[in-house]
Amino acid sequence: MVNEGESDAVAGKQAAKEEKKLSRCALVTGANKGIGYGLVRALSKKFKGTVYLTARDKERGQEAQHALSRDDRLCEFLQLDVKDRASIEKVRDVIMEKHGGLDLLIQNAGIVGADFYQIRLPDGPMTPPRWIDVADNNHNDVVNEVYSAEVAEDVVQTDFFGALNVAEILFPLLRSHARVVYMSSGLGSLRNLEIVEVKKRLVDPELSVEELKSIANDYLRVAKEKDPGNVGYPKHLGPYSFSKMCLTVLTRLQQRDIDKDESREDIIINACTPGFVATEMTSYKGTKTIEEALDTPLYLAFLPPGSGPEQSKLPRGAFVRDLVEVDWIGERDSSFIKV
Numbered sequence: 403m404v405n406e407g408e409s410d411a412v413a414g415k416q417a418a419k420e421e422k423k424l425s426r427c428a429l430v431t432g433a434n435k436g437i438g439y440g441l442v443r444a445l446s447k448k449f450k451g452t453v454y455l456t457a458r459d460k461e462r463g464q465e466a467q468h469a470l471s472r473d474d475r476l477c478e479f480l481q482l483d484v485k486d487r488a489s490i491e492k493v494r495d496v497i498m499e500k501h502g503g504l505d506l507l508i509q510n511a512g513i514v515g516a517d518f519y520q521i522r523l524p525d526g527p528m529t530p531p532r533w534i535d536v537a538d539n540n541h542n543d544v545v546n547e548v549y550s551a552e553v554a555e556d557v558v559q560t561d562f563f564g565a566l567n568v569a570e571i572l573f574p575l576l577r578s579h580a581r582v583v584y585m586s587s588g589l590g591s592l593r594n595l596e597i598v599e600v601k602k603r604l605v606d607p608e609l610s611v612e613e614l615k616s617i618a619n620d621y622l623r624v625a626k627e628k629d630p631g632n633v634g635y636p637k638h639l640g641p642y643s644f645s646k647m648c649l650t651v652l653t654r655l656q657q658r659d660i661d662k663d664e665s666r667e668d669i670i671i672n673a674c675t676p677g678f679v680a681t682e683m684t685s686y687k688g689t690k691t692i693e694e695a696l697d698t699p700l701y702l703a704f705l706p707p708g709s710g711p712e713q714s715k716l717p718r719g720a721f722v723r724d725l726v727e728v729d730w731i732g733e734r735d736s737s738f739i740k741v
């Protein structure tokens with residue numbers, strides 16, 4: 403027979419478990435270095451709840467976690483490779499068991515598939531204004547930006563399909579008022595796409611995620627045969643630009659779809675560009691420090707909860723640069739690099 407004291411203890415344990423299940427948590431992908439690491443560093447002080455630093459490589463991830471803890475920045479580590487759905491499912495199970503849901507997801511992991519040290523213009527180095535010119539005019543007369551079908555496949559599978567893997571597996575965990583931030587790029591502007599038919603499909607308000615996947619797969623089919631930049635797809639850092647374009651489109655579709663989900667409210671999904679940032683990805687050629695690059699993703703991560711007229715002014719399913727929503731469809735997005 404269970405006495406009163408024992409039953410109180412059982413009830414107490416159950417309550418503690420329930421409370422733990424409701425505890426808030428945030429997760430950042432690709433966070434062992436660069437902007438992702440900077441984001442976890444900032445969140446560890448700013449986010450009320452557990453912050454998960456995830457990385458594809460266990461050793462690199464744990465090293466990053468330890469470096470942060472030496473700086474009195476506490477976070478948890480979980481292994482997550484965006485290309486490996488089993489690793490994402492494991493993360494889902496841990497989060498579900500420990501928190502019962504997810505409150506902030508920052509989709510940061512990415513690769514560029516080019517070596518910024520090698521890329522030059524025929525008459526000299528790629529200084530920031532020259533980057534603008536090349537990116538803005540969708541030309542690619544740079545030297546040493548060599549096209550490779552294998553690299554193109556890797557970039558699209560990581561930057562677009564990888565982020566989609568994470569979304570497909572972790573979105574069911576998003577609680578009401580959750581925020582999702584995609585690290586896209588100014589290079590993902592539709593101005594860099596010359597194929598009118600594809601452009602029309604990408605801006606179609608009725609486009610489905612399945613159709614978007616098939617557009618990305620069409621790109622990969624072309625990429626196996628030749629450089630898609632030669633047939634109207636983005637030229638400069640082509641696979642990267644096209645993946646980020648798809649990612650920005652995905653943001654809009656996912657916001658539209660999740661708004662229809664009556665079981666959860668006030669979930670906001672946005673994409674952003676951090677600017678041109680000095681990290682390993684850019685061979686430290688960027689014009690912003692990591693610290694300076696965090697403003698926009700953190701602004702989107704902490705969009706206030708609620709409803710009403712003020713809420714309707716917030717970016718939703720949008721592309722944001724320097725805290726301002728950008729027309730990524732029509733604009734010649736030159737200021738992705740601040741000189």
Ligand SMILES: NC(=O)c1ccc[n+]([C@@H]2O[C@H](COP(=O)([O-])OP(=O)(O)OC[C@H]3O[C@@H](n4cnc5c(N)ncnc54)[C@H](OP(=O)(O)O)[C@@H]3O)[C@@H](O)[C@H]2O)c1
Binds near residue numbers: 484509510513
């Ligand atoms: N730097 C810029 O100027 C700039 C501009 C616009 C947008 N962005 C975007 O911002 C994000 C962060 O860029 P960054 O400059 O910080 O780059 P970074 O220093 O190269 O860091 C990229 C991170 O992504 C991880 N990653 C790569 N493939 C992965 C995979 N399959 N699964 C999980 N993680 C993976 C890397 O892990 P490993 O260490 O294991 O490789 C690393 O932690 C990227 O999405 C990038 O496209 C950057």
